Amino acid sequence: MSAAIEIAGLHKRYSRVHALKGLVFSVERGEFFGLLGPNGAGKSTLINIVAGLTRFNEGRVTVLGHDVVTHYRRARRVIGVVPQELTYDPFFSVREVLRIQSGYFGLGRENEAWIEELLDALMLTDKAGANMRALSGGMKRRVMIAQALVHKPEVVVLDEPTAGVDVELRKQLWIFIRRLHREGHTIVLTTHYLEEAQALCERIAILNRGELAALDSKRALLARGIGRMRRLCLTTAEPMRAVPEALAPKLRRLEGNQVELQLDRETDSIIAVVDALRAHGAVITDLSTESADLEDVFVELTHGNPR
């Protein structure tokens, strides 16, 4: 049986930029797949190629075995894409938008029940008659998700669906996306949020500058230490010139009275670090911790030498 998405030797060049450099990987059917990477890594370019929105120079891409170039119509019938940019047609209401999108895929009245189900699942029923212009950003994002799902695609690609979305809506979207996955959809999620990928994805690919920096199961990536790090940010009463020698390898930033250290969740104790700084004469006035972000992941993946 063919993979949900198969990418073989994919190259994409813009005039001077080699955006994708010979990518080879596949997303299996029924998987919850995470595609991570910093800005400019090539995530959206890759998603757009799979969706048929961007052309490519070399290689082959298939969706459920359908070539996205030679059999683009078949490929597009089985994939639903939620674009990253918040866009909408200001001429139409929510229900009209969904009926029109459904019609593009050759579906008529027989799809009405599914449209109503989508409206309900995405909490849009009471806004179904409202013009798109009248919706909040979060609601527009939900309509875009409904548009991507209106033809019941087997493969669903969500390009940063939670970017700029408040915490409550993000949680609702997570619940909805998990439900889609449970119902058998293959999900490909691109995100900036490591936390999001960790919470949802079974397998994760990390793109950096158009190349695969990592591709493994979430468990294996975590076992390699990816995502195990956290940052400790401290403010001291007086500017510090240096940290104790034992903390020097963990130091990320020291500017005046701002100190930033990278700690291993499992082996480094925050209390021990604070005690070491106090013993060094520092008076700590503020303290916060942050989860590892993608930059940390890259530092880990590239042994401290992010490209």
Place this chain on the structure above:
Amino acid sequence: MNPVGFYTLFYKEVLRFGKVLLQTLIAPIITALLYLLVFAHVLAGRVEVFPGVVYTAFLVPGLVMMSVIQNAFANSSSSLIQSKLTGNLVFILLTPLSHLELFLAFVLAAALRGMLVGAGVYLVSVFFVAIPVQHPIFILAFVFLSSAVLGALGMIAGIWAEKFDQLAGFQNFIILPLSFLSGVFYSIHSLPAIWQHLSRFNPFFYMIDGFRYGFFGISDIAPSFSLLVVLAALTVLTAMTLLMLKTGYKLRD
């Protein structure tokens, strides 16, 4: 084939201009009527272009076709550029619609708007002046083919333009002068020889001349030749638009 998909896009394009009827149908009809009233008031009784045809009657088919041309072009071009600039064109590009289905839906919707405006101008004009109908088949053939030509040209302009300013340039420096200088207000026989010669390079001239033949049975050029010119223009523009859609020119980067 995806007939439901094609029909949906066509319907959506019609719905789009139907939601702003004041701007897309009523305003151009009023503009054409103002031309009719002003020119008829100034020139009626002083000019006779075709023997036995009053100037106001001569003017009406020209104004109808000018409205058809401008509105068919405006429909496809504005729809595409708006969708491109707001980004919602992506929801069409993600679908399994073929290049031909996309083309036909946009062009036929543009043609429908052009023909509705033309019909509106004609229907209101007949209250002011009696206009004979000699060859209805020619009238229908020219109005449909001409609006389709302009629908296709509008698609090309809408795909090519990257901002509204470029589209306005296309409209103001190509469509408007060509439609005004195509014999809407005069017969090319009344022009100096050089202008008569230049007019023959203007495809809009053939549209208007052939269309007018359908009403009066008189034309500057043989209507069958004009029909061939319009058909050739449609063939060339169709091929160009389909090539643009196939290669993804300025649509798929």
